[in-house]
Amino acid sequence: MMTMGLDIGSITTKIAVMKDREILGTDVSFTGYNPERAWKEIIKRMLVNLDLKESSIDRIVSTGYGRSNVSIAHKKITEILCHAEGARYFMPNVRSVIDIGGQDSKFIRVDDKGAVTDFVMNDKCSAGTGRFLEVMARALEVPLDEFGALSKKSKNTVRISSMCTVFAESEVISFISKGESRENIIAGIHDSIASRMISMMGRSGVMKPMVMTGGVAKNIGIRRALEKRLGITLDVSATAQVNGAIGAALLAQNLNGSNLNN
């Protein structure tokens, strides 16, 4: 069965096309102002790349904040279930998932059968999310994709104590004015995200093995900060950013006539 998963996130739109349980292709684009245009364009590009016709896709599942905008989806499923399914594809015995995306961070607990048993998410605040990192990157005039490498060079992790992105930005600016190195500030930013995530995870309870998904998983600095605080190694797949879309494509394979209600 050929399935497609579409994850319409607040910042990026992700797509995965699978044949049975084999990934045929994945892609990422910016969601922007018009989520409908974003998913239509990414589908078009994917079909061209894979030399497929839309009619060859048997089932489509949409997820993410923009999931309701995908009119062609056979089913809309929340991103928590999709991320859990995607993580299980990468690691079948996964018991917990950390997902840090553009505007939210999640911790998901999974039982031995792969069913989601509990989850916690950040409340309506961008602190500890990808958006937080974007704001900090702007303040430090460093491309976001250099954050991970720079943090490895830090000699002293500064402490960012503010609970709010806006105030944390002011704190970062204070460190800049004091002459603190970029590397140390970036390490402090990563540590503050890890700290926030750990306290959120404490509400549910950590279980191993743990997989990290979402775009922020690409940042080695965050991963290290989390691993240091957790005292465990996090598993991150090469497809972490499109994990939700992969999970959606996998869940699409389970759909039949009786559960095609949007």
Add this chain to the structure above:
Amino acid sequence: MKRFAYYDTGHEFPEEIIMAAGFTPYKILGDVHEPTDPADSYVFNYICPFSRSALTEGLAHSDEWAGIAFAQGCDTTNNQYDIWRKHVKTDFLYWLNTPSANNPTAKKFHLHELKRFITHMEKKYNVSITAEKLKEAIQTSNNIKSLMRQIAALRTTKDIPNQEYFELTRKCVQDPKNNVIKDLEATLKEWKKLPGFPSDKVPVLVTGSDITYSEWMDVLDHAGLRLVRDDMSLGERYFAETIGEKSDPIEALVEYNSNIPQSPNRWPFHIRLDYLFKCLKETQVKGVIYQTLKFCEPHLLDLPYMVAQIKGAGYKVITIEREYTPVIDQQVVSRLETFREIL
């Protein structure tokens, strides 16, 4: 009959004294659709948004009310009494102390406080709040509580949208009591004929901060979550118990107050937990929604212990901290829908 407003973040205010004085008790619930700018001039905006909305209502409508009484509630409510006294125009503003503890000394104290309140009301409004009038008011209250218990029990078997149940709970504390009784009697008859509990909904218990606007109730319904039990002051806590009708009416009010489900303003918090478990034992629910209004300290302080205990007993629980707005953000919707999916 003129309204007498009261500000009570719990459900301890003795409406019966107001009724016996010849007024319609009106619980101040704020208005989520109105900006709180007037109140924000006197209260910082990181203080409970509901309390700022209540103050905004007081600033705009106090001239429509015969008077205002505060019932001892959370620290935010208690400490805003002075702000109301300074900025809200009214001829009568009273702070009624109700005890946090529940023991013979606390009851004695409460009896004294109720008598003091009655004396002040009689003097201010030149009325006589007799035992007969209080007994009559108690009977009216009990009638409403009984009707609400019957109506609320239908939620487990009938298709009753969350918003419609909410609207009744609001009427109970804001509308003239005789109208409420007529409405409830009609509703009870009507709802008994409703179709059965819908198969696409999941029965849940909702606890936490009072939900004072219907939009939030709608969101729960849209996520497929149907309230069949609740532990809220604007809800079951208001009508869970009956006031004694045989003894001295003021003593009956004291006794009633010591038996009602506990709000988070009171301690010890295991009493609240025991009540929640009693509800969960009585009614089969698939999950518990523990929602708190942003900056609602009494609930946020209770939450870690309460949630751990409920989860520990094997129930699925979702915790949500919500903004005070009728516009529900997509993240909250996603969380509720996920909860529905995992249930």
